[in-house]
Amino acid sequence: MITVKNLTKSFGTRTLWRNLNLTVPAGRMLALVGASGSGKTTLLNCIGLLERPSSGHILFDNTDLTRLGPGGRRRFRRDKLGYLFQDYALIDNATVKANLDVARRRGTRPDYARILERVGLAGRENEKVHYLSGGEQQRVALARLMVKQPTLVLADEPTGALDSANSAMVVNVLREMSEQGCAVVIATHNDGVRDACDLVFDVHEQREL
Ligand SMILES: Nc1ncnc2c1ncn2[C@@H]1O[C@H](COP(=O)(O)OP(=O)(O)OP(=O)(O)O)[C@@H](O)[C@H]1O
């Protein structure tokens, strides 16, 4: 479970949000909505410890993430966090399989063939990522998330490059991860994605809809 408490973020004199409060229980999916520029990506980046909030707290299962030192931040990101970035963040020059290996946790042997089949990339293990289309790369990023099995997923417009069938597949995979007890936060402009979530939070209005 993730709880954002009185979070404020400013860039210079410009405040994106002030005293924002938000909770995502384990097993739930929350859509972050709001106009472009309202700060959805910035909020995900604060929760994912890529950016520091100006003030406030972020609690993950009773640990205050804003108070973690470098080692704690690294362990949280390595052991708990799954991130689906807007730009996929894959290793371009490596194969699909090598990109999945990066996410594999010690002592686990995920079934790559089953996972790649699930995201519509059966048999593509040995292809270099930079030859794949944008939508295929987005699906490799999703496969990598399934390999990692995180307890918190932060997804930034995960269906941005996809057609409607693949968008539905992404949402279904994220739904399965949430049913396995993961908290899922999805920044999206897509009404279908939003409707598939259990909770909707408008970042501009700073309230649940
Ligand atoms: N490092 C930064 N320095 C200054 N301003 C920033 C920085 N990062 C983000 N911003 C500003 O914060 C605002 C919110 O950006 P953000 O990317 O979080 O919006 P968003 O809601 O994700 O928008 P979109 O829907 O277009 O993805 C923008 O006006 C952006 O220019």
Ligand SMILES: [Mg+2]
């Ligand atoms: Mg954004």
